[in-house]
Amino acid sequence: MRRYPIHDDFKRYARLVPPITRQTLPLLRAAQHLLPLPSPKKAGVSLRRVMIRQGVHSIEAQLIEPMKHSDPLPALVYFHGGGFVLEAAPYHYAMAMTYAAHTPCKVLFVHYHLAPQHPFPLPAEECFAAYLWTLRHVKTLEIREGTIAVGGDSAGGNLAVATALMARDRSILPPCAQLLVYPVIDHRMQSASMRRFTDTPMWNSLLSRKMWQFYLPSLPAEHPEYASLLLAPSLHDLPPAYVESAQFDCLHDEGIAYAQALRAAGVAVTMHETKGTMHGYDIVPNSSITQDSIQKRIAFLKEHFANGRTCASPAVL
Numbered sequence: 001m002r003r004y005p006i007h008d009d010f011k012r013y014a015r016l017v018p019p020i021t022r023q024t025l026p027l028l029r030a031a032q033h034l035l036p037l038p039s040p041k042k043a044g045v046s047l048r049r050v051m052i053r054q055g056v057h058s059i060e061a062q063l064i065e066p067m068k069h070s071d072p073l074p075a076l077v078y079f080h081g082g083g084f085v086l087e088a089a090p091y092h093y094a095m096a097m098t099y100a101a102h103t104p105c106k107v108l109f110v111h112y113h114l115a116p117q118h119p120f121p122l123p124a125e126e127c128f129a130a131y132l133w134t135l136r137h138v139k140t141l142e143i144r145e146g147t148i149a150v151g152g153d154s155a156g157g158n159l160a161v162a163t164a165l166m167a168r169d170r171s172i173l174p175p176c177a178q179l180l181v182y183p184v185i186d187h188r189m190q191s192a193s194m195r196r197f198t199d200t201p202m203w204n205s206l207l208s209r210k211m212w213q214f215y216l217p218s219l220p221a222e223h224p225e226y227a228s229l230l231l232a233p234s235l236h237d238l239p240p241a242y243v244e245s246a247q248f249d250c251l252h253d254e255g256i257a258y259a260q261a262l263r264a265a266g267v268a269v270t271m272h273e274t275k276g277t278m279h280g281y282d283i284v285p286n287s288s289i290t291q292d293s294i295q296k297r298i299a300f301l302k303e304h305f306a307n308g309r310t311c312a313s314p315a316v317l
Contacts, residue, residue, distance in 0.1 A: 002199055004248045007276030009287035014278070016201050018086075020210055022116065025085055035090050043097035044068070050108075054129040057122070060111040061130060063141070064096055066104040072138075074147035074305035075106040076179065077131045077163070081154030081280070083207065084115045084123060084215040091283045092153070098294060099151075103301050106143060108134055112159065116214040120227045123215075127159040128166045135173060146308035149177040149239075149301060154203070154251070154279065155211070157183025161258075162226045164238050169223075177304035178241045179297060182251050182279055183258065187212045187219070187228035191253035198250075203279035205250040229258060235265035242270045242300040244293060246277040272296050 006014050018028065040047045045064050052059040066073075078096050080088040088111065100107045110130045112123040131150060138145050152160040157180040167174045189212070194205045216227050225232035241262055245255040259269045274281065274289060282290045 010281050014201050032087050038094040044101040045097045052133045054126050059126045062109040064100040064107040066101045069104050071142035072144040073106050075143045076149045077108045079127050079152035079156035079159040081156045083211040084155045120216050124162040124226050128163045131163045147305045150175040151179030153181035155184050161229050175239045177239050181244045182246050185254035185258045186230045193253040194250050200248050201278050238267050240268040244272045246279050247275050249279040
């Protein structure tokens with residue numbers, strides 16, 4: 001592995017590469033279950049389990065709510081990263097709790113089914129189902145109408161965009177915003193950063209290739225853009241986006257390309273390129289770089305929760 005000039009804040013992860021194979025995935029998932037989760041009380045939030053029906057499947061989610069708030073609140077439907085194959089890590093929960101406490105908003109933290117046992121399109125359809133469930137329960141959940149955003153990191157960012165595309169295409173009220181942190185965008189893997197970063201820590205293009213083999217064994221004839229987002233015939237009428245990239249990340253250029261494509265389609269974009277960072281760098285919460293990024297994400301959410309979605313938007317529930 002080459003040495004990259006990664007900031008000292010993240011040096012403890014500077015040589016970590018997850019050993020993702022079909023054989024190691026059960027062990028990695030089992031190890032994840034042993035990791036302690038952050039305390040909701042310390043984060044200033046409450047957490048309760050909900051189940052969402054989607055066909056023959058049930059989707060588990062946690063509803064995270066700030067302890068000190070006055071209903072109704074806006075909501076963020078959040079999809080965690082993990083290459084479509086790993087469950088949520090403790091720092092994913094910590095980030096979601098931070099968004100809930102400091103925006104403030106309610107966060108629906110979705111546990112979609114994982115590849116390779118459940119490849120595309122099931123995870124994407126489950127994430128859309130979770131968004132639709134939230135729309136249909138705004139009153140019982142005490143959510144302010146027109147203020148539901150979608151978001152995710154890495155593979156979760158991919159699922160957030162897929163959800164926004166499905167809402168637009170199916171004439172459902174679109175999210176008011178999309179919060180995308182170093183998102184997975186394009187299965188073709190042709191960008192310069194994909195070619196360059198074959199051995200970066202935390203994630204690299206060799207792992208991305210495995211990820212796509214697990215999640216998208218073959219490109220479907222119908223709506224391949226719900227998996228590989230830049231295949232979309234049009235990005236018009238998608239919600240405003242926050243797109244964050246990490247400097248030493250094979251996904252860096254995909255995020256930039258998606259932001260540029262959104263702007264070309266007339267969609268407002270807030271772009272934040274972090275320096276000295278690798279994929280998943282916000283696993284280190286006390287870094288000033290991480291803290292700056294978190295503040296930018298929250299500021300974006302606050303802005304678009306304040307604006308919301310107007311009644312001119314389609315709404316077929």
